[in-house]
Amino acid sequence: MIANTIVASEFDLISRFFKRPVPAGMLGGGDDCALFRVTPGLELATSKDLLLEGRHFFSNVDPYTLGHKSLAVNLSDLAAMGAKPVACLLGLALPSFDEDWIARFADGFYALADLHGCVLIGGDTTRSQTGVAISVTVFGEVDPAHAMRRNAAKAGDDIWVSGVLGAADVAYRLLAGSLTTESGSGQPSRGLFALSETLLEQTRAALETPVPRVFLGRRLSAHAHAAIDISDGLVQDLGHILHASGVGARIDEGLLPVHPALQNLSLEDRRRAVLAGGDVYELCLTASVDQRDHFERIGLEAGVPLTRIGQVVAGAGLEVYDQAGQLIEPLPKGFDHFRD
Template identity: 55%
Template sequence: MPKEFDLIAQYFTRPAPEKMVGVGDDCAIFSLRSGHDLATSTDLLLEGRHFFSDVDPYLLGRKALAVNLSDLAAAGASARACLLSLALPSVDEAWLAGFSRGFLEMADAHHCPLIGGDTTRSLDHITIGVTVMGEVPRGKALLRSDAQEGDDIWVTGYLGAADLALRYLSGSLALDSERLQASRAALENPAPPVSFATHLPGMAHAAIDISDGLAQDLGHILKASQCGAELLLADLPMHDALRGLPANLQNEAMLAGGDVFQLCFTAASTQRDALQALAEQHDIVVHRIGRIVNGSGLRVVDQNGQPLFLAHQGFDHFA
């Protein structure tokens, strides 16, 4: 390993929290609290595929961890620790300083210390691999398969903004500077409802984080839970950046737009007040967008009760 890669390691090496063995031994080691299950998830981010080469490295560092925390949130798990692997074509100290600052800031904010990882040289392009580990009360993790007929369907936050920014950055949509600023913030600095989600086990039934688009991700819940869903178009929480745009663009961005990193979850209607109160406590917004029904598949209806035809169900990585 060339010396410069020792330097990379230095950007990320921090003393391990008490009772944890972190960077500097063969394995990182920590214990789970008794009565808890380990929840773990991993994500790969490829330059040119999941992020643009010119993205602010500080924001990229934040997002690399945020998208993983979003998966923990979908299980109702609280973060315990994370691992980071980086493959870099060269050592760019300004990039490393920005990326590590963003990553470690996000880690501190969510009590998810970086306790290990690896760095290597890539032939070209940056690859970022993050693994998160969290814990959830034993047997209580939120799964995609637990939606029940009659459940309300909820989403946290607002929909559609990240998709606008992606369309702009890939050159398929022109945006004024105000819309661009708002939508780009949603794309590049997602804020999954991490602490809110840790209270959902016992209150919610099924959950998923919205990474590939609401229609597609809710579709995973429907398939796993063997049920259908009806959504009311007018009840979808539209991000302000979409106001005044053509209706078909708004609908597609809200229903099929990816990179949202908010939660979609189902819960019994008896939980409505408790869920609203919990959201307020955690300073986030939640909206009820429809219900789980007998049958299969997703039906979205407009204010006249007419079903909406969705041309794009969401982002398919291998399309």
């Protein structure tokens, strides 16, 4: 919860923190609508994600990282479509007004927006009766021939994942107190606290400042069939591709790129974090086998590991095999707002 500091008005707040100049040719905040042009021949890609205090972030989160993450999770949706960010809208509901908090939030938001040329062109600001609520809408441009739709996976495709998996879930569970390293490497109990602290240090950035794979998504869009960003966990999000495409898949647990900090966790904790952990914002893509060289080259150019984790198959459903070749059953479930 943020501290109460008196400022002049809602309009003062907006003009002080959210009215940085916009490029020529765009109309930013200050009128009834913002205006911007879309490149002829390209399609507008748009997406919205909400972030709520207590549900998406802890009340004491660093506001700079919250500003970053509010935009990052939305840019990640553009990345998963292969779209180039153009502009965004920011909806903010704040229970009270803390100038330092808002200034840091705005700095985190604008830093990532500037990095991706995603211009903040407007939004809405209200007082909240409960916690902080943030709603970001992004607009991007994409060549319709290359937009990576969820329904485009084909039997025989490779399944690829960017980056490494599992860290955000571990950080969240450590902060929430639902993961202790007692289930980990069997260190003497005196060392347990220090072990958790180290694990949190190693995994926290993945939770609080995820890197949207915008460049990677744009570069891979000419080579991939389907893509999704992993917000609710690999099994669940890959499941959306499979369902939409009318296909099945098999993946090998041993091929999954696991965040190195997770090596001392129990198999159960690691498996849950990697297969079902949410808040990941890496891309899961499918592409035909003849695209492997392109994926490897683009991964190197982007400086992001791209790992082949399995194959799309005819039929339905996802099968995951462990290192011994045994089917993992039941699979851990991903994040669901009305279940978790």
